[in-house]
Amino acid sequence: MKNNLNKPSKAFWIIAIVGLLWNTMGVDGYLNQAYQTERFKLMYTxxxxxxxxxxxxxxxxxxxxxxxxxxxxxxxxxxxxxxAKVFFLIGLIAVLIQTTYNGFINPGKELYGVMEYSMLIIIPLFAVFLFWFSKKCADDGILT
Structure with a gap:
């Protein structure tokens, strides 16, 4: 077994924690939408x-x-x-597919507010960042 001498920085751990929190909120959003919970219904007209x-x-x-x-x-x-890099790439591709639908195909997009349009930008940017970050960490020898 090879020991990794490249220790991750504090920034690495902060990004990993923020990424996990962000994506856990995404899982919560998905489950609420998929199961049409009361909490979800209260958010929309x-x-x-x-x-x-x-x-x-x-x-x-x-x-x-x-x-x-x-x-x-x-x-x-x-x-x-x-x-991690592979899973972030899969996630990025899926985000781009979903964003394409929500931004260009969805017939209800005229009902979007500021929050929905903001998320159409923020979510893909975050997905790109996490993929880039994991690729950089792998290239730097932090990920084995």
């Missing part, structure tokens, strides 16, 4: 919910893949495993 409930299954699948693969990527970061 009836008109918005009508579009949300008619989201194509392939978009919901992309949502699930994005959040669950990214959580696994964060967990693998904690264990300093190169495999």
């Amino acid at each position: 009836e008109e918005q919910l009508e579009f949300i409930y008619n989201t194509p299954s392939w978009v919901m699948a992309a949502f699930a893949i994005a959040v669950f693969s990214s959580v696994l990527g964060c967990i693998l970061l904690f264990f300093k495993k190169k495999l």
Whole structure:
């Protein structure tokens, strides 16, 4: 077994923790939407919910893949495993598929508010960052 002499910095651990918290919130959002919880229903108007409930299954699948693969990527970061990079790439691809639908195809996008449009930018940027970060850590020898 090879010992890794490249110790992760405090920034590494902060990014791993923030990434895990962010993606855990994504899992919570997915589960609330998929199971149409009361908490979820209270966040939207009836008109918005009508579009949300008619989201194509392939978009919901992309949502699930994005959040669950990214959580696994964060967990693998904690264990300093190169495999994190693969899960972040899968998550990034799924985020891009979901974002394409939500930003360009979704017939209910005219009902979006500032928060929805902000998330259309923030989520892909965060996914790109986590993939880049895991790739850099792997290249630097922090991930084995």
